[in-house]
Amino acid sequence: MTESTTWETFTLERPKPGIAVVTLNRPERMNSMTNTMFVELEKVALQLDREDDLRVLILTGAGKAFCGGFDLDDAEDLASLTPMGMLDQQELAARALSAIRSIRVPVIAAVNGAAAGGGLSLSLAADIRIGSPAARFNAAFVRIGLSAGDLGASWHLTRLIGPARAAEFAYTGRFIDAVEAESLGMLNAVVPADSLLDEALAMARLICANSPAGVQLSKRALHANMEVSSYAAALELENRGQALLTRGEDMPEALAAFKDKRSPKFTGR
Ligand SMILES: CCCCCCCCCCCCC[C@H](O)CC(=O)SCCNC(=O)CCNC(=O)[C@H](O)C(C)(C)COP(=O)(O)OP(=O)(O)OC[C@H]1O[C@@H](n2cnc3c(N)ncnc32)[C@H](O)[C@@H]1OP(=O)(O)O
Numbered sequence: 001m002t003e004s005t006t007w008e009t010f011t012l013e014r015p016k017p018g019i020a021v022v023t024l025n026r027p028e029r030m031n032s033m034t035n036t037m038f039v040e041l042e043k044v045a046l047q048l049d050r051e052d053d054l055r056v057l058i059l060t061g062a063g064k065a066f067c068g069g070f071d072l073d074d075a076e077d078l079a080s081l082t083p084m085g086m087l088d089q090q091e092l093a094a095r096a097l098s099a100i101r102s103i104r105v106p107v108i109a110a111v112n113g114a115a116a117g118g119g120l121s122l123s124l125a126a127d128i129r130i131g132s133p134a135a136r137f138n139a140a141f142v143r144i145g146l147s148a149g150d151l152g153a154s155w156h157l158t159r160l161i162g163p164a165r166a167a168e169f170a171y172t173g174r175f176i177d178a179v180e181a182e183s184l185g186m187l188n189a190v191v192p193a194d195s196l197l198d199e200a201l202a203m204a205r206l207i208c209a210n211s212p213a214g215v216q217l218s219k220r221a222l223h224a225n226m227e228v229s230s231y232a233a234a235l236e237l238e239n240r241g242q243a244l245l246t247r248g249e250d251m252p253e254a255l256a257a258f259k260d261k262r263s264p265k266f267t268g269r
Contacts, residue, residue: 018055027063045099069117121151212268
């Protein structure tokens with residue numbers, strides 16, 4: 001890893017050009033989330049989103065968990081909050097996860113262990129999830145008097161695993177292990193623990209070899225089409241994206257490279 005930058009709650013590393021790795025770094029507390037982590041995650045997401053040469057963000061956890069959700073040791077501090085104060089608290093957390101999800105480049109979660117509660121929500125904010133055999137997911141919310149309507153979890157789960165499986169998962173609060181998660185599509189792949197980051201980096205390098213503009217507009221189309229209500233609206237979004245790309249540098253370069261039987265040199269402009 002090169003150019004390691006250490007924040008209070010995670011580290012930011014750049015192992016390869018165009019690839020950033022954010023590692024949640026509170027292993028003694030299962031990388032549980034504090035307000036400092038929410039603030040730092042939003043800040044780093046907005047910072048990375050402004051980097052023209054960023055192509056992929058990988059998100060993972062230090063130690064044995066991916067993320068244990070909200071730091072329950074901080075929960076008592078919230079008891080004194082007014083309802084509006086509590087709403088501010090939720091929105092602080094939601095802004096952080098929304099900033100991660102909205103980064104214009106693909107986000108790969110390398111799920112190295114338990115993703116519980118808000119940790120599940122955080123893993124779902126990624127576009128792609130690769131897990132080690134220790135990866136496991138849990139909508140812990142109902143176990144502690146909260147709802148699975150948490151930081152986007154209910155929105156993602158119904159779309160990712162279907163309403164009925166999302167309901168069972170949310171209502172029972174049971175764990176889903178790596179094998180079941182892969183069968184449900186919550187994990188794209190399960191790989192040996194000692195190669196989890198390498199596998200995430202390998203996928204990131206595949207993405208980096210493609211047109212940045214094409215990849216980023218594909219992300220926009222995939223995200224937007226989870227929101228639109230009709231096929232016609234989806235086509236309208238797709239048509240605009242393709243029209244934009246045909247006016248960029250990458251498509252002509254790709255056509256020229258194909259003709260010249262060489263690898264394209266994409267600029268993403
Ligand atoms: C009543 C709660 C009120 C909370 C109000 C929050 C509302 C506002 C907050 C803003 C919005 C964010 C909302 C957030 O998304 C909501 C949630 O995340 S709720 C869910 C919270 N998380 C959990 O309930 C998970 C709890 N942990 C576990 O289930 C397990 O620890 C694990 C993560 C599955 C890992 O299991 P194991 O590998 O067996 O490890 P241990 O259980 O032995 O834990 C080791 C060690 O870590 C400590 N720890 C684990 N999780 C947390 C945590 N979330 N917060 C603090 N500390 C945690 C655990 O206590 C052990 O410590 P030790 O005993 O060794 O000192």
